[in-house]
Amino acid sequence: MEVALGSAKSLLGKVLTTLSDGLVAAYVDSLQLGHNSEQIRDKLLHTQGLLHNAQGSHAGGDNPNPGLQGLLEKLSRDADQAEDLLDEVHYFQIHDKLHGTLYATTQEAGHQALHAGTALRHTLGSLVHFFSCSRTPKTKRDGGSDAAAAVTSRITKRSKANSATAHADDMLHFDRLSMSSKIKSLLLGMESHCDSVSSLLIGGIPRNSTAVVLHRPQTASMIIQDTLYGRTGIFEETVNRITTGTQTETVSVLPIVGPGGIGKTTFAQHLYNDGRTEEHFRVRAWVCVSTDFDVLKLTREILACIPTKDEEGGSSSVANETTNLDHLQRSIARRLKSKRFLIVLDDIWKCDSVDQWKTLLAPFTKGETKGSMLLVTTRFPNLAKMVGTVDSLELAGLEPNDFFTFFEACIFNGEEDKPDHYEDEFDGIARKIANKLKGSPLAAKTVGRLLHKHLSQEHWNGVLEKHQWLKQQRSDDIMPSLKISYDCLPFHLKKCFSYCGLFPEDYRFTSSEINHFWDAMGIIDSNHQAGRDCLEELVDNGFLMKVFDWADRSSYVMHDLMHELSKSVSAQECLSISGLDFRANAIPQSRI
Template sequence: MAGALVGATAGFFANKVAILVELDEKLKAMAGTKRKIEKFKELLTNTDSVIQNVESRPSINPDVKELLKKLKYLAYDLEDVVDYYDTKVLQKKQRSNTALRPVRDFFSPNNQVVFKSRIGSMIKAITESLESILLQKSILLNLPPGMSQPSPYRENHSRNRFVVKGREPEKQMIVNMLIDDDESSHDTVKVIAIVGMGGLGKTTLAQLVYNDQRVQDHFASPTMWTVVGAEFDPANIMKSVLELTTEATVNISEIDLVRQKLEKALSGKRFLLVLDDVWNEDQEKWDVLKATLICGAKGSKILVTTRSQNVSSIMGSSNTTTHQIQQLSKDDCLSLFQQFAFGDNEADDHQNLMEIGGKIVEKCGGVPLAAKSLGSMLRGTRDETYWSSVLKSEIWQLRDEEQKVLAVLKLSYDVLSPQSKKCFTFGSLFPKDYPMRKDELIKLWIANDFVRSEGNFDAETNGNHIFDDLVRRSFFLLDLFEDDPNVANITMHDLMHDLARSESAYAYWNSYQDSVEVIQKRAYHLQVVEGKLPDMTQVFGKKPLYLRTFMSLMPRYSSSLSINLLEVFSKLKYLRALDLTGCGIRKISASIENLIHLRYLNLYYNTIEVLPDSITYLSNLQYLNLGFNHELRELPKELGNMQNLRELDLVMDNRLIHIPCGLSRLTNLRSLPVFIASDKTGACSIRELEDLKLQGEMIIKFSDDFKNYSCSGRKILKNKVLNKLLIEFNGSGSYHKDMLDDLSPNTTLKKLHISNYTSPQFPTWMKELQLPNLVEVHLHCSCGHIPPPFRNLQSLKRLTFSMHGITHLGAEFHGSGGFPSLQELKLSRMDDLQEWSESHVDDQLFPSLRWLHIFRCPNLKSTPRLPTLRHLEILCCSQSILSCIDNSNLFLGMKCSTFKCFVH
């Protein structure tokens, strides 16, 4: 069998090298740019195949590494020349069909000369690189065999976000430590440290403990979780804890002021704080943080996860308890492996494989990350030969346990698809423990052409499939506290991040972990963090001219990034993704048109007023984020020319009063979070939304001058797969019912917000039960009555009423069936409300209600009995509400952990 594998590998390389040689000969004999570009696409496919196979070799000598680097350079250059050619062809086609052509002819004789000269130089460089590589083709032919690849196997299971085995005893022990208030101790705050090597599941165990209901009930005051990482900065940790405590952004730089506010917020409260992934062994830094945290009530706890015993020891002795996390038992590790390798029911059908799997698990040493990773990898095949090759792999000969785990992860990495490998290693661009957003990560993958549309699936769908697979294989970790998985924060296990950095090598550079000295001319992805690289001239002095991703990780309130945009736009001409979030940018230069390869442009949280018209020349641009540019007042008039645009993110809170007409020409547009309906000359009609296949979230805001109220019954949102819709009327006019009728959403809608609605009637789609998937409704209206369908929505969890003219809540509100799933109810600014009728079956009408907020209801005098409540807030109401609450037995049988009251 080993001989067959060697023969297969040799055959693969001989075949691929022969194809490369053949392509080289054809390119030399071929005339015509277009024909050569077509051959370049073939060459790119074959080059990628060789790269992927070489990378999976068990050991690579320096000569092979150098040749591999040349192959990667060749692949990048091929992508650049093909993209340059295709972009120019696309620009020519687009300009010939628009009014811009007479003004600016991209293919004038002069520009034709420039184009031919540049494309000729690029083609020459490609052929010379290929020739240089083929001179060393014997290196490829003499490579040792790699492990056989798994045969295809149908995936038939769902993503498992949180599979845990064998941690229940440890969980119970730590839970008991947290809820035990030792009266004999003189310390206000006690520290419990979970210690263990990477991959053992320290964070997973901490999450199990943190989410335990007994822990949440015991700490009625704040329970907080923050990831610390390698850099232990007391000021930053205090700021993070303050934000978690107050649930508000903290824009304070003075550490003493942060300390004062944090002490005030925690004073007298029994809190739980989790400090995840702590590396600090500096006693002084810990003492600075500890001095602030002792302000809490007795019984407060700090739960720490760390790899180092020294970390727990510097936190003190009398008030610190250390738990050394245990390796999983053989049975638990085998059960975890089986879950990922087979799912729930299939293992019994493959006893031979399970025998091999049992031996593999023994070598995993009780490390769950290794068991999960190998189980996920082997799920792709039922080939006994492949399973045996994993068992016999030389990685088990390593002595250092963490190095052995890293080698296991490398084994899992090697069997990923080329697309998945690129998507995973892109994570090395971010610092360790940095929370990445799933949706933004997928957009960056697409912008860099790691993921593309294929067959019937668009690029975003394929990106989601790859993401889900990487999560299932534990390459990424989902934030378990995030409600919406589509925008969830994700992180990478430290060892996975180490693996990504080792595989990405020279191509990725981040200022958090790399020095300026190691930036190479051939760096392709670069990220800077505030405070880590104050002067960007150091970067550009290294001339990384091939950059494809340039990203700043600035806080939203920062403007400290020293960057010359003219320099970026003129030098970094190969950029695919540019993220300038929070950089204090006021003006975008017209020279941005130089970035012809750009797919992703994030200008979030700046102070831009007007975008230059030249931005519409970026024919490849797919994602444009202008969110939270509060001064933004105008978009380019020819916005409709950007026909590759897939997302235009404006977000509210700007000075825009209209969107330019021509939006209907953006046939690829999938996300438009904000649309402003206006009658202004040159403004986009709301009817232009009709044929756009939008999805996700959307706000439709009617400008003050809007009067053209009818869409002639077109039902313009019916084909939109929206999960959240916010309709903001201008508060005047009698046309609201007709317009709301025309804005009837798809049945997929989950969240509906309507504000400033003044019509006394609701449209048909709100009177009848046509939105069965609604989980959240907010109504801010002046209609005098409540629409009937909401009481019948079985999935509704959150409901907010801010409605004028309603004096009574009773059967017309809850009906006979009530709200079986309602968890949170807010009554806000209901000046006319006097009575919320008591019923003998209120606990059946609201069986799941946990949160009740009553805000500015000055005339409310009666409330029903709601024994299931856990959180009650009464703000800015009359004094009489307290007696009416008491008389109505609202608190009868209620275990309320939060009660806030502020009355006149």
């Protein structure tokens, strides 16, 4: 429903933009629709406003109205066709201006243009006659017959050029009657659908509706995956960084950043519980932030995890009950004044401003002991840049050998659970599946559960060929986990990302290439900075990666799992055809 709401709103916006052109509006007014173009624009603006309010509200939530969904699709189709027709009118109006033709003028404007053209031809003819009939001798001051010849020559050339242009334009025929009929029909249909959609939305949007809150699972510091597969080197390096490499600052902030399901929380849990970490930091606290970055709430949670000083006389409960942020922060500063601490803020999804982050950080900067640390885990590179005081730790997928070891552990509880003749019958299939999962630990867990259900070659080959892991809908499966990030994007970035799925896997595109593509699809206006910024915003949000070649030239590439997500979310608008598994009957009628 969210996509349908956004698409309808976007397409109405394009129609409104085209109707704002004075010439196009005059043409629409000439169609005698019963409303003038201003009234049509008002109705479209009203519906667009309702669609905007409905986006993210309960009207587009988990139980969408099927009737509203159908009406939105009809409204979108009408708006799309109306935009194309109005653009065609606009094209011929520009053509009229350039070439003096009368294809797309309104009747009134056409008569005016005709009279103006006649007057111009009469004036030019008089001038030519004047110069050609003049008997004044040629002097330096007066060009005489040379001037007349020059004017005559230019008019003759222009006449020939116009004649050639008119001949070339014979292929671009403007049928006013047919065009008027189509535009009238479509705009009347849009009006009708706008009324129906408005009626449903007005009754379906709750007052003061807010965006649907994303529900994320709570995390804790207790280790649930005993073995940290394939990250031994980077783990040892990170332990050294937080215990010996940051001793000159009172507190440092180390972001751990990576896409959903890459293992950030697992990595942080192992860091938190490592013996060297426990020995180095006198106070440790773990707080799951998730999508609710509330400074007061987070400050209270952190304070509750910090032991009370003896001199405070057990005032912890009183401190946690207050809603006075100043009192809470001063309590934290007192308790940590002479202690080295490690605070983990896991799974941060947003922080509205640098000032909001500095407010949360303030009490941790007042200590007397050097070398304290805040670990922050997040999916979003831009957030990591904002909060980090040291270089971010970027987690990527596991290396193939390590990943396959982990993958087998996800399928079987132990070696004894492997079926007989596993090496001969199943190992090859498992390796083929593993290659498609691109090193993602969460993907390994998702597919491992699938394979564990039926230990048969037929089932495993079916999983391999049909990519069944992309269809799993549990909240802890790979696609739903990745889609949560997509759901948080503003609509224009959702559109930009979804169309990236039309490029092949691992395709590296330039900024100019993708922006021209988005512009051609009508998603952005490349003449405005906001359009050009979309690419960097997708990088900052972790949907694209910026890479550099040997000459330091930048290009952009999408992780394979993000590419699958892009194809998944664009399935209602785009169709990707692979030569490997193409079936003609898989093409919906709406795409033909």
